[in-house]
Amino acid sequence: MNADAEFQLLLATLLLAVIACVRPLGDYIARVMEDGGPLARVGGGRLERGIYRLCGVDPAAESSWRDYALALLLINVAGAVAVYALQRLQGYLPLNPQVLGAVAPDSAFNTAVSFVTNTNWQGYSGESTMGYLVQMAGLAVQNFLSAATGLVVAIALVRGIARHTVATIGNFWVDLTRATLYVLLPLSLVLALVLVSQGVIQNFSPYVEAKTVEPTIYEAPVLDPAGAAVVDAAGRPVTQPAVANSQILPMGPIASQEAIKELGTNGGGFLNANSAHPFENPTALTNWLQMFAILLIPFALTYTFGRMVGDQRQGWALLVAMLILFVGLTLVAYYSEQHGNPLLAHRGIDQLASNGQPGGNMEGKESRFGIAASALFAAVTTATSCGAVNTMHDSLMPLGGLAPLFLIQLGELAPGGVGTGLYSILLYAILGVFIAGLMIGRTPEYLGKKIEALEMKLASIFILTTPFVVLAGTAVAVASAAGRAGVANPGPHGFSEILYAFSSAANNNGSAFGGLSANTVFYNISTAIAMFIARFWPIVAVLAMAGSLAAKKRIPVSEGTMPTHGPLFVALLLGSILLIGVLTYVPALALGPVVEHLKLIAAT
Template identity: 45%
Template structure:
């Protein structure tokens, strides 16, 4: 461990907070209809878009109409992206398929479309060897924007459900049940939040050498006198929204370890900030929309404490080195010119601290971008991303998904706290009763159940076991790869422990063709179910809370904006995660860390 390493973690947390505070204030203005400095530039395009899609945004929607609009929009997006990927060769006339790539097989297309639609960006393909520029830009990048916007819209709708105060005279009107308008939230999120910030990030990346072009791939002969190909493409623009929207899908197969996606230490720092910027800012947006900023500060403190704890454990574990290194007698201490520790699978450009922090940043969110090989981390260091995913996106989480996920945990903590003090649980003046807590429990349990069920199916079936590359991994490593794959997909994260691939069954009479791929299909269904089921439960919670009567706080009301509640909330998150995933983690990364078993 080095002073630089610890300094990087501390400075990152401080800069993130400094940027998230003003952005949170700006986003609160966007979603409450206040005037912003972007209005002169974007107001007209905004209203034009409303006319094009034919909606009246002055009409609010109850949670069922909001959910219907969201599902319909997502279904159309799924079909359109599937069409683009399956007809990739037809778009060569645009000049955006210079390498002449063929259309994607149906099973890989199903998984890929489901992946990008759900903000997961899990990839069973190499971007530079599979995707045309048109598919990357008109297909994947568009979904990077709108899938992120969908998550933010749901979070804003839940906030409205919690904070809206409806007068008794209006309790039977349509206004009493409105949690906003999905189309307005979607459009304003893309125009006022994602596009401007993406442009700034793209320009920063361009200035540091991240490429942006439409050239054919370059061919050259290296110092080994072997012919090689250097992939090109419009990378900087795709990289910006990949990170800002916590999408994570790499333009290149090696993702943010590729110098054309992440060129140096500065871009590494900027990319990590981009991933956490909106999830952190949304917490402050929540505080402003509730009219009590301390509510946002309490949630932010919860997230930051758990984030810093994960970063510290991961950094210490990697700096200490692996048991195998120690058994082999290798020196892992810091020496002149080296950071020591476990550098296996890491980039020299980023070092242990830059790799460990990036790993934590992208696994506490739904990003999944990587700048190092997760399967090369030590057993304890590799257990950190498992633990982060086990928290089900409440440590900042994805854009929008992190906030509405932790708000469900907040309601659960309020309910448990109310039971402990013998009072009806209340949150911001609204009672949390049986109907709300049932919906909250279902919303919280859907993601871990999806991950565990898919893992069990993959390890208990012949086709599932064939998806594991046993030539590379076996024992606890193989189980870790399988568990992590479905944990990642269920949490809409997208990172992988590597070694896990689709099971390809050749079709009779057509050797080598793509048949039914177990991992493609199971992973695709897992991503879709684990994305939209929690969304529906979160919107249902908003629908039940929106027209509840507000009761004034009394002497026995439990405060939810102080350190005591922060401790209670962390305890509930850890308890639910531990009870759900600890037995599975014992079979994989923990036993691997204790025994030193690598593969």
């Protein structure tokens, strides 16, 4: 079997498996969000009712969008404070066998915002920074709650569309609890155990010192008494020969965190190399399962939407649009990487795929994944808001890196993060019917709701906030010495590193062109601001939209109603997404990956 056929089979099995789950899982999620679903009746729903009693919440009481948004913001801010405090107090807390100390304030702030916003951008290196308690009780808890936050916002918007002439959009506390207890937790439990069975580690042991087969002889940097690297007159670090007779193997409760990292489209790795690390992702099978888990809920929510608005075709139309975008950019990523690096071609190196090797651009990739499973993972993780990586995106070919970057910049809606994908594409659907309404001179409507000035204002805030943060952040970083200091690669690739960082932060993805030295005060603060604004401003706009739509009268379908489920609508939706994405980002992309690609052609 040749490499291309192997890739096509991989892509086909993944998408078929995910699509096969869309209906059962989408249906299940709709039932959970309605009344708790079947799991709520296990044990008489005592756990759920106990939580409401402790919280002093009346589960039957629904609230306005303002109240819903306020509750959402409060628990997210409280979560950020908790994650910050856990990191700062780490030295005094248990379950920290490596005795890791307090995380620096700027890094702790960045990480707290990062995990609460479902970004999971990581400036730190997990194995040398975070003890087990911080990982579990700080980071992983937010993995669940940030995913649940995205999910309930999507549900609230769909309720706004489905209901009419009411003032409420749901009970935030009930929605958040049910999404966590009955959707995210059971799926994570199953996936975690499957992952352990395949070799993902799960323990509370101290790190293991392994006496290696051969000693490693290397050049170690010379440190002054203060612990800083000594440099020579030319500014190069001074080194001396050193020998390592052992290898320290990091340990920890990884599988339980890995499961929700994928299912919640979070993406924050327990270890620095994330899903490239063999302890997080040991085999091609775990890699397939991780990609499946990332795509599972975002795609299933299209069916939840269809069911809640009483017309499944509406959900399938969104799913088709998502698939077209996803498959298109996945192919760009795969073929760019499999083609290899032409600059290596004349250096006596074999990059051709054969039975003995995958070939292609293997810099920053793992042998067990080869090109196909790495390029596909890169697309999966950026088409969602996940940001887990099994390949180093900084070392992708220019167009191979452009594909994930553009998937992020399109707003991560193909299929997007848990909940965020659905509400993002619904906002574009509203923009789409508005544009169509302008063309034919009728008041636009979507699923029986008139789209008026307020809705368009909210949609504009939603659609423009993130690009504004991306481009302004990139501009500030490029214009400042502190921003430029972080760049690792010369030329246009260095610009791509900065553009990718702010695209990833503001779209709450979390993957990176990792060469960028981001654990600095400048990047820790600037990306945290980007993550926070671009997460919660759009969420408030979506909830306001939900409230506004819920209050409207439902208008009956008439001759002049544009159907929003056929191929014409899918084309209109794709057109709106691409119009905004291309107009916003092509100038910036031209300065980064496009120039780099042209330089590559010129150099070969």
